[in-house]
Amino acid sequence: MTTLPPETGKKLGLVIDLDICVGCQACVTSCKEWNTGGHSAPLSDHDPYGADPSGAWLNRVHSYEYEKAGVSRTVHFPRSCLHCEEPACVTVCPTGASYKRIEDGIVLVNPDTCIGCKLCSWACPYGAREYDHDDGVMKKCTLCVDRIYNETIPEEDRVPSCVRACPTGARAFGDLGDPDSAVSKSVAAREGFGLLEEFGYKPVNRYLPPREAAPRAVVAEPQGETASLPNPRSAVERLFAWADRALSH
Amino acid sequence: MSAEPVVNLNQPVADRVAKTTCYMCACRCGIDVHITDGKVRYIDGNRDHPVNRGVICGKGSAGIMQHYSPARLRAPMRRVGPRGSGEFEEISWDEALALATDWLGEVRRSDPRRLAFFTGRDQSQSLTGFWAMQYGTPNFAAHGGFCSVNMAAGGLYTFGGAFWEFGDPDWDLTKYFMLFGVAEDHASNPIKIGIGKLKSRGAKVVSINPVRTGYNAVADEWVGIRPGTDGLFVGALIHELFRTRQVDLDYLIRYTNAPWLVIEAPGAADDGLFARDEAGAPLVWDKASGGLASGLGPDVQPVLTGRRTLADGRMARPVFELMAERYLDPTYSPEAVAEGTGVPAEQIRRLAAEIAHVAFREEIVLDQPWTDWTGRRHEKMIGRPVSMHAMRGISAHSNGFQTCRMIHILQILLGSIDCPGGFRYKPPYPRQAPPWLLPHGASRDVRPDEPLGGPHLGFPLGPQHLLLNEDDSPARIDKGFSWDAPMSAHGLMHMVINNAATKDPYGIDVLFMYMANMAWNSSMNVGGTIEALTRKDENGDYVIPKIIYSDSYYSETVPYADLILPDTTYLERWDCISLLDRPISEADMAADSIRWPVVEPDRDVRGFQEVLIDLGGRLGLPAFTNADGSPKYPGGYPDYIVNHQRKPGIGPLAGWRGADGTKTGNGAPNPQQLDRYIENGSFFAHHLKPEQAYFKHANRDYLTWAVEMGFRTVPLPTIFQLYSEPVQAFRLAAEGHGTRQPPETHRARIARYFDPLPFWYPPFEGSLVDEALYPLHAITQRPMHMYHSWGSQNAWLRQITAANRLYIHHDLGAQTGVTDDDWVWLASHLGRVKCQVRLMEGVNPDTVWTWNAIGKRRGAWNLSDDAPEMKEGFLLNHLISELLPKGGGGYRYSNSDPITGQAAWFDLRVNIAPADGAGATEPMFEPLGHAQLPPAPGKLAYGSQFRKAKT
Amino acid sequence: MHPAYSVIFFTTSSGAGYGLLFWLSLLHAAGGAPDGRWSLLAILVMALVLITLGLLASTLHLGHPERAIGALSQWRSSWLSREGLAALATYVPAGLLALVWLFGIGTAWSVPLALLSAAGAVATVYCTGMIYASLPTIREWNMPMVPAIYLVLTAASGALILATLLALFGAASGWVALLTIATLMAAAALKWLYWARIDANPGKYTDEMAIGIPGASAIRQLDPPHTRPNYVMREMGYLVGRKHARRLRRIALASLCGLPLLLVLLALLWHAAAPFLLIVATLSAAVGLLIERWLFFAEASHVSMLYYGRKRA
Numbered sequence A: 001m002t003t004l005p006p007e008t009g010k011k012l013g014l015v016i017d018l019d020i021c022v023g024c025q026a027c028v029t030s031c032k033e034w035n036t037g038g039h040s041a042p043l044s045d046h047d048p049y050g051a052d053p054s055g056a057w058l059n060r061v062h063s064y065e066y067e068k069a070g071v072s073r074t075v076h077f078p079r080s081c082l083h084c085e086e087p088a089c090v091t092v093c094p095t096g097a098s099y100k101r102i103e104d105g106i107v108l109v110n111p112d113t114c115i116g117c118k119l120c121s122w123a124c125p126y127g128a129r130e131y132d133h134d135d136g137v138m139k140k141c142t143l144c145v146d147r148i149y150n151e152t153i154p155e156e157d158r159v160p161s162c163v164r165a166c167p168t169g170a171r172a173f174g175d176l177g178d179p180d181s182a183v184s185k186s187v188a189a190r191e192g193f194g195l196l197e198e199f200g201y202k203p204v205n206r207y208l209p210p211r212e213a214a215p216r217a218v219v220a221e222p223q224g225e226t227a228s229l230p231n232p233r234s235a236v237e238r239l240f241a242w243a244d245r246a247l248s249h
Numbered sequence B: 001m002s003a004e005p006v007v008n009l010n011q012p013v014a015d016r017v018a019k020t021t022c023y024m025c026a027c028r029c030g031i032d033v034h035i036t037d038g039k040v041r042y043i044d045g046n047r048d049h050p051v052n053r054g055v056i057c058g059k060g061s062a063g064i065m066q067h068y069s070p071a072r073l074r075a076p077m078r079r080v081g082p083r084g085s086g087e088f089e090e091i092s093w094d095e096a097l098a099l100a101t102d103w104l105g106e107v108r109r110s111d112p113r114r115l116a117f118f119t120g121r122d123q124s125q126s127l128t129g130f131w132a133m134q135y136g137t138p139n140f141a142a143h144g145g146f147c148s149v150n151m152a153a154g155g156l157y158t159f160g161g162a163f164w165e166f167g168d169p170d171w172d173l174t175k176y177f178m179l180f181g182v183a184e185d186h187a188s189n190p191i192k193i194g195i196g197k198l199k200s201r202g203a204k205v206v207s208i209n210p211v212r213t214g215y216n217a218v219a220d221e222w223v224g225i226r227p228g229t230d231g232l233f234v235g236a237l238i239h240e241l242f243r244t245r246q247v248d249l250d251y252l253i254r255y256t257n258a259p260w261l262v263i264e265a266p267g268a269a270d271d272g273l274f275a276r277d278e279a280g281a282p283l284v285w286d287k288a289s290g291g292l293a294s295g296l297g298p299d300v301q302p303v304l305t306g307r308r309t310l311a312d313g314r315m316a317r318p319v320f321e322l323m324a325e326r327y328l329d330p331t332y333s334p335e336a337v338a339e340g341t342g343v344p345a346e347q348i349r350r351l352a353a354e355i356a357h358v359a360f361r362e363e364i365v366l367d368q369p370w371t372d373w374t375g376r377r378h379e380k381m382i383g384r385p386v387s388m389h390a391m392r393g394i395s396a397h398s399n400g401f402q403t404c405r406m407i408h409i410l411q412i413l414l415g416s417i418d419c420p421g422g423f424r425y426k427p428p429y430p431r432q433a434p435p436w437l438l439p440h441g442a443s444r445d446v447r448p449d450e451p452l453g454g455p456h457l458g459f460p461l462g463p464q465h466l467l468l469n470e471d472d473s474p475a476r477i478d479k480g481f482s483w484d485a486p487m488s489a490h491g492l493m494h495m496v497i498n499n500a501a502t503k504d505p506y507g508i509d510v511l512f513m514y515m516a517n518m519a520w521n522s523s524m525n526v527g528g529t530i531e532a533l534t535r536k537d538e539n540g541d542y543v544i545p546k547i548i549y550s551d552s553y554y555s556e557t558v559p560y561a562d563l564i565l566p567d568t569t570y571l572e573r574w575d576c577i578s579l580l581d582r583p584i585s586e587a588d589m590a591a592d593s594i595r596w597p598v599v600e601p602d603r604d605v606r607g608f609q610e611v612l613i614d615l616g617g618r619l620g621l622p623a624f625t626n627a628d629g630s631p632k633y634p635g636g637y638p639d640y641i642v643n644h645q646r647k648p649g650i651g652p653l654a655g656w657r658g659a660d661g662t663k664t665g666n667g668a669p670n671p672q673q674l675d676r677y678i679e680n681g682s683f684f685a686h687h688l689k690p691e692q693a694y695f696k697h698a699n700r701d702y703l704t705w706a707v708e709m710g711f712r713t714v715p716l717p718t719i720f721q722l723y724s725e726p727v728q729a730f731r732l733a734a735e736g737h738g739t740r741q742p743p744e745t746h747r748a749r750i751a752r753y754f755d756p757l758p759f760w761y762p763p764f765e766g767s768l769v770d771e772a773l774y775p776l777h778a779i780t781q782r783p784m785h786m787y788h789s790w791g792s793q794n795a796w797l798r799q800i801t802a803a804n805r806l807y808i809h810h811d812l813g814a815q816t817g818v819t820d821d822d823w824v825w826l827a828s829h830l831g832r833v834k835c836q837v838r839l840m841e842g843v844n845p846d847t848v849w850t851w852n853a854i855g856k857r858r859g860a861w862n863l864s865d866d867a868p869e870m871k872e873g874f875l876l877n878h879l880i881s882e883l884l885p886k887g888g889g890g891y892r893y894s895n896s897d898p899i900t901g902q903a904a905w906f907d908l909r910v911n912i913a914p915a916d917g918a919g920a921t922e923p924m925f926e927p928l929g930h931a932q933l934p935p936a937p938g939k940l941a942y943g944s945q946f947r948k949a950k951t
Numbered sequence C: 001m002h003p004a005y006s007v008i009f010f011t012t013s014s015g016a017g018y019g020l021l022f023w024l025s026l027l028h029a030a031g032g033a034p035d036g037r038w039s040l041l042a043i044l045v046m047a048l049v050l051i052t053l054g055l056l057a058s059t060l061h062l063g064h065p066e067r068a069i070g071a072l073s074q075w076r077s078s079w080l081s082r083e084g085l086a087a088l089a090t091y092v093p094a095g096l097l098a099l100v101w102l103f104g105i106g107t108a109w110s111v112p113l114a115l116l117s118a119a120g121a122v123a124t125v126y127c128t129g130m131i132y133a134s135l136p137t138i139r140e141w142n143m144p145m146v147p148a149i150y151l152v153l154t155a156a157s158g159a160l161i162l163a164t165l166l167a168l169f170g171a172a173s174g175w176v177a178l179l180t181i182a183t184l185m186a187a188a189a190l191k192w193l194y195w196a197r198i199d200a201n202p203g204k205y206t207d208e209m210a211i212g213i214p215g216a217s218a219i220r221q222l223d224p225p226h227t228r229p230n231y232v233m234r235e236m237g238y239l240v241g242r243k244h245a246r247r248l249r250r251i252a253l254a255s256l257c258g259l260p261l262l263l264v265l266l267a268l269l270w271h272a273a274a275p276f277l278l279i280v281a282t283l284s285a286a287v288g289l290l291i292e293r294w295l296f297f298a299e300a301s302h303v304s305m306l307y308y309g310r311k312r313a
C-alpha cells in the first residue's frame, strides 16, 4: 500500500485561519480526547503526574513572534498532519501500514500492522507523526476519519473533532481538491498558503495569513460648524455652545 | 499490492449521551458527555446551548482527565497531625457531619460572628449566601472581592449592569471593539466565538493590554499600555470626544443623569449632591417650562449646560458641565497622558477619531419599533456600533473602580449601552443604578440563633449603610462595608485569614471555606497566609481554632483544614446555576441551567450543596427545617432546587415552573422540573421579543417583563449615573459632615478617592514604594487552557503547561544581561522569587508577566515532588502583599481599591536581577504530607478500553 | 536526530558482518582464501553472527518486533523493506556456502554462492545507506555520499576483521592488509569530505519557509506546544553541540582509521605480533565506528525543528 495513489478522489484537509486563532488549545485537547478512544486508541501518556510528562498528541499549537514590514506581531500556530499529496512518510514505510487513502487522500496508519520503526516520522518534515511508546505504533492525525463519515452521529457533527471544538471558528474542513468547496474559496479569497511548499510534499492543509488591518476613515474634527462660534474660546466653552445649539434644534 | 485496510467508519461514539453543564471553568457551557460502560468516552459542546453553541474550549475537552484525577479526595477526613502535615484520618460522613454541626452549632448559639463562611469560586451563591443568612453570621462572601468586584461595582453603580458576566458586546453587529485588560475572562467561549465573528466580518478589534498574546495577538491594533494607567488613556479618549464635540447628546438627555443639577455649595453638607424637589426627585433645568423640573418626569426637555439658581438661592450645575470640565482639563489631553501611559498622543487622537467615526457616521438602524418607558414609540432602533469589554486588567488595580467607571462613561458618551452594535445587558440586568439592595450584617442585626435580616452583600448609598459596630469598628471580619472598603459589594475574601489571625477586627472560632485554594494561588503573601493558618496563641492553640474546608481535590489548602468535606467532581453532582445568582443568560434571553450526576462517584464523597442543606437541617436553620424540627429538604439538593421558594413563585430555577410546568420565572414548584431541564440539555432559555432586545434600561416591554420575572420591583428605567451621588455621600462624611464619619486614619483617603466623577490616580503600591528601586510592573495572565490551580492535576493539560517563565521585553533582557531560560531574582517590597525568563517583543517594556497559578507546592495535587510545577513553576503571589506599605498615616491599608476593596493584584512593583546558577524556584516550601492519596499512575492509556470494545 | 543505541549497534555490527562476508567471498572466488574449510567456515560464521546480532538489535527498537515480517512487503517504494529483503536474500547463498563448507560437498557451487553472497552484502548495505540518504528531511543524510560511506565503512571494517581473523588462524595475508589500509584510507577520506560538506551547507530550508506567512521575518518561538519535550523534540530535536562534535569527529577518525592504519602497517612489518596488533586495531576501529555512527545521528538536523525554534535546516 505504500506506493502513493496517482490521484485521490478528494483532497480532504483543514484550513486554519491564523488571523483568528487565539491559541486556546481547544483543538489540541479535543483531538486528544477524541482520538484516545478512536481509530488509533489509545494515545498514551508517560509519567503523566511526574517530572517529565509526555504523550502522543496529534495536534499542537505553537506561538511565535515575527516581524512584518517593521511591525512586530504574535501568531498562534496550530499544526497537525497536512495530508500531503506526495509525502515520503508513506513511501518509506516498509510494512504498508502507512497509506494514503485513494478515496479522499487522508494519510493513515494501520495500527494493526505498523511495526513502530519510526521511519515515517523521520520522513515527515512537519513533525506531524507521533510515536506511541506504550502502544508501539505510529500515530498521526486521522482527519478524524472515524467521525467524518460516521453515520451514527448527526450529520452536522461529521467534521473533525478539532473543527467541531474550535471556539473562534479558526478551523475549517473540506475538499481542497474541489475549487468550488467553501474551504477552497476561502483559500482563494485570502491567499491561503501551504507550509514549507519548497519541500515538495504538496501539503493539502492550508493556512490563511493574519490580515493587515485596513486603515479606517476618520474625520478628525467633524463638528466643524462650531467655527461660526466666536473665537478664541476655550474648548469647554465651545463644547457648551455646541451642546446648547444642538439641543435647541 | 494489498488493498487498503478496512477502517470502521461507523463506530458509535458511546452507549449514551448525557447533556449537562461543564465546570472546568466558570463559563458554564453546555456539554454532551458521551459515556460507554459508565466511563467517559468523549465530551463535546452542546450545539443548542446559549453559552457555547456547540464549541468547547481546551479545558472542557480535557474534562475526562479532571474527572479521573488521582488527586480526587476519597472520603471525609479529620486532621490528626499538625496543620500542613497532611496527617488525616478518614471518617464517616455521619461523624463528619456531627462534628461540623457541633462546631457550627456552638458558635451559632453564642456569637454567630465567630463563624467566617467564605465560598471561593462558588456557582451556588444563591444557596450559600442564603444559608449564611439563615445561620446569622455577617461573615459571608465568595471570591468576588479578590476577583473583579471593581468591574461589578463600577458597572452597577454607573449603569446597573457590568462587563463582568452581566453583559456582552453585540458580537453580531458591532463594528469596532475595544478590549481592555482581558486574557481570557469568565465568558471564555462566548468571547472566542465573538472575536471569531468580528474578525471574520472585518470589524476592528483594538486591544489595550500590556501584553500581546491570545485575544490581544489577533487584535487589529495593539495598545501596549503601562499597567494601571488606563484611566489616563480613557480620560484622553473622552477628552478628545469632548474637544471634537462628538458625543450623543440625545442619548445623554434621555438615559443619563447628565442634565441633573449638582449643588454647588462648598463646605455645605449637601455640596455635590443632586438638587432635589420635595419628593426627592433630582432637578433639571427644563427648556420647555424655562424653570426647574423633576429630572424623572417623562415630559421634561432638560438642558445640559448653564449654572442655575435653586429655590433656596444656591447655585447648581448640570452633571454634563462638571464632566466636560473634568475631562477637557489639560491633564487628560493626549499629549499629557502619552508619557504616563506609554501610548503616543497621535495614536490616542486617531483612536478617538475612529470610535467617534464608527459611532456617529456608521450608525446602525434596525427597522424595529419599540416603546420606551414613558410610552413613546420609536420606529427604529438606532445603534452606535462601538463596543467595549474590560476585565481584570482594569479591575485588579487600586484605581480600578474609577477606571472602570470612566470606561462606562466613554461608552455612554458614545450612546453605545444596550443599543444595536454596542454593549448589551444580559437579563436579569439591567438593575437600578445602583441596584436597590443594601448590605446586612451590622452588629445590631446579628443575634445568637437567629437569621440575619437580609442578604450580606449590597450597594450602600452612603455612610448610613456601612456595616459597623457601635464603636464604628468593622462588623465584618473582612472589614467589608467599613471605612476600609465602603462599597465592597463582594466582600474581601483575601483579607479574611489574615484578619482572623491578627484578630483585627476580632477573632473567630470557625473558618468554613469552600472551593478556594487560599493556602496558595488565591492568596496574596502566601507565606504569610500559611503562617496565619498555623499561628498559635500563648496556650499553643491555633488562633483560628477550627477550619472546615470543602474541596474535591488534594489542593494546597486541604492540609491546613481540620475537617475535610470531600466534594464530587462536576460530572457527579447536582448544581443549579440560578437567575438569583450569576445566571447563564445571553443578551437576548434569560437562561439558567443545572448539572446532574451523569456518572456515579466511586468514592465516599458528597456534593457540597447537599452537605450544606444537610447541615442546615441539623443546625435547625429556619429555612432548612420544618416546624417539627425535621429537615425540610430530605431529598437533598435536587429537593431544594425544585421546592425552595425565595419569594412565592420564585425559586432557584425559572424554567418549567407551575404544577404543570407551563410557567416561566414565576410559578409554583414543579416536581418534574429537573426532568424537563435534563431533557432540554440541562438548561432553560426564555428568548426576548425583538422589541425587547435593546435599550432594556428604558424599554417598556422589557421592564414590564422584568418585573413579572421578579428581576425588578417597578417598571422604571435605569438612569445612567455619570456622576455618582453615593460616592459623593462618602466624601461628604470625610469632609466632616453627618454623624458617621471616617476615623482620622481614613479621612484624607476617603476625601480624595471618593470622587463622584471618575478620575485617574496612580495605583497605590507604586506611590508607596521607591519607584527607582522597583521600576517594573509585574502582572499575570490566565492561560486559556488552565483554570487556576485545577489544571495541573490534569494529565493532558499539564503536558501543555507544566512550568512557567517570566516574560520580559528584549530590551530589559539586554539591560539585565539575561536571556531565555536564565534564572533571575524578581523582588518586591515583600520578598523575592527565583524564576526563569523568556524574552519577548510583545510586552510593554516596563512590564514583566507570567502565567497565573502554574507553580505548585510539593505534596499537593498528587504530583511527584520533582514535577516541573514544583521546581520551575512559580507564583507572583509570594511578592504581592495583602497589606500596603505604611503610608503617611502609619496605617497599613489592605492592598485593595479604596472604594470597593478589590484586591490590587496588578499594582505589584518589582525589580529584576540575574540569579546565580540553576537549581529550582524559590521560595520552596516544605512538602505537604499526602498519605491519604493513592499513588498516581506512571502511565496512562486512557481509551484503550474503548478500542477493545470496538473489536 | 536521537542516536538510538540499537540502531547504532545494528548498522555497525551488521555492516562489519557484511564487509567480512563480502571480502571472504571475493577472496574465496579469487582463490586467495586460506586452505582448509574450517577456517573459512569460522570466518563465515563470524560474519553471519555479526550480521544476525545486528539485525536482532535492529528489531529491538521496533514497537512490534513480532510483526517484523510485514516489513518485507513494500520493496517497491521502501528502502527499509528492500534492506530487509536483501538481508534475508543474502542469508540464502551465505547459508548454503556455510553448508557447503560444513559438509565439504560440491565445491563447484562455492564460488557462485560466494559471489552471490558478496553481491547480497553490497546490496544490503547499499539499501541501509539509502534508507538515510533517501530522507529529504535530513540534509546531513540526504546525500549520495551517504550510501558510499556506508559501503566503504563496511568494506573497511570487514577487511580489518578479515585480516585479524586470518592472522589469528595463522594465515595472514599481505593482500588483505593492503586492502584494509586502502579501505580505511578511503573511509577516512570520505568521512572527511562528508564533514566538510555538511559543515559548508547551512541548510536550504528556513523558519520563514516553515511558518510560511508571506513577508514574515525575524521569527522567534514564544511558547512551544509543550513545556516538556515531546516525541518529536526528543526524536528529531537531538543535536550535539558543535564543539563537542568536533572533538568526537577527531576521536572517531583517530580510532576508526588513524590507529588501525598504524597497527595494520606495523603488523605487516612485525608478523609475530600481527594477531595482537590487529585485535587492538579492530577494537579501536569498533570504538571509532560506534562514535562515527553516533555522530551520524547526533549531527543530523531535522527540518521539523524549524517549528521548534531552529532557524535553518
Ligand SMILES: Nc1nc2c(c(=O)[nH]1)N[C@H]1C(S)=C(S)[C@@H](COP(=O)(O)OP(=O)(O)OC[C@H]3O[C@@H](n4cnc5c(=O)[nH]c(N)nc54)[C@H](O)[C@@H]3O)O[C@H]1N2
Pocket: B120, B121, B143, B146, B147, B148, B514, B515, B516, B517, B518, B521, B522, B523, B550, B551, B552, B553, B554, B555, B556, B557, B567, B568, B569, B570, B608, B780, B781, B787, B788, B789, B790, B852, B853, B875, B876, B877, B905
Ligand atoms: N497572582 C495572581 N493571583 C491571583 C489572581 C491573579 O490574577 N494573579 N487571580 C485571583 C482571582 S481573580 C481568583 S478568582 C483566584 C482564584 O483562585 P481560587 O478560587 O483559589 O481558584 P482555584 O485555584 O481554582 O482553587 C479553587 C479550589 O477549588 C477546588 N475545586 C475544584 N473543583 C471543585 C469542586 O467541584 N468542588 C469543590 N468543593 N472544590 C473544587 C480546587 O481543587 C481548588 O482547591 O485567584 C486569585 N489569585
Ligand SMILES: Nc1nc2c(c(=O)[nH]1)N[C@H]1C(S)=C(S)[C@@H](COP(=O)(O)OP(=O)(O)OC[C@H]3O[C@@H](n4cnc5c(=O)[nH]c(N)nc54)[C@H](O)[C@@H]3O)O[C@H]1N2
Pocket: B025, B026, B059, B147, B148, B180, B181, B182, B183, B184, B185, B186, B187, B188, B208, B209, B210, B211, B225, B226, B227, B228, B229, B230, B390, B391, B392, B393, B394, B397, B779, B780, B781, B782, B783, B784, B785, B786, B787, B788, B906
Ligand atoms: N482559562 C481560564 N479561564 C479563566 C480563569 C482561569 O484561571 N483560566 N479564571 C477565571 C477568573 S476567576 C477570572 S477573574 C477571569 C479573569 O479573566 P481576565 O480578566 O482575562 O484575567 P487575567 O487573565 O488576569 O487577565 C488580565 C489581563 O489584563 C492585562 N492587564 C494587566 N494590567 C493591565 C492594565 O493595567 N491595563 C490593561 N489594559 N490591561 C492590563 C493582562 O496582561 C492580562 O491580559 O477569568 C476566568 N476564566
Ligand code: SF4
Pocket: A080, A081, A082, A083, A084, A087, A088, A089, A090, A107, A123, A124, A125, A126, A127, A128, A129, A140, A201, A203
Ligand atoms: S504532514 Fe507529514 S505525516 Fe502528514 S502526510 Fe505530510 S509528510 Fe506525511
Ligand code: SF4
Pocket: A092, A093, A094, A095, A096, A097, A098, A109, A113, A114, A115, A116, A117, A118, A119, A120, A121, A137, A138
Ligand atoms: S512506524 Fe509504522 S507506519 Fe511508520 S514507517 Fe514504520 S511501520 Fe510504517
Ligand code: SF4
Pocket: A030, A031, A032, A034, A035, A058, A059, A080, A081, A140, A141, A142, A143, A144, A160, A161, A162, A163
Ligand atoms: S482532524 Fe482529527 S485527528 Fe486531525 S488534528 Fe483534528 S481532531 Fe486531531
Ligand code: SF4
Pocket: A016, A020, A021, A022, A023, A024, A025, A026, A027, A028, A061, A076, A078, A165, A166, A167, A168, A169, A170, A171
Ligand atoms: S481551537 Fe481554534 S482558536 Fe483555539 S488554538 Fe485551535 S485553531 Fe486556534
Ligand code: SF4
Pocket: B022, B023, B024, B025, B026, B027, B028, B029, B052, B056, B057, B058, B059, B060, B061, B188, B189
Ligand atoms: S469555557 Fe469553561 S465551562 Fe466552557 S467548556 Fe471551557 S471549561 Fe467548560
Ligand SMILES: [Mo]
Pocket: B143, B146, B147, B148
Ligand atoms: Mo476571578
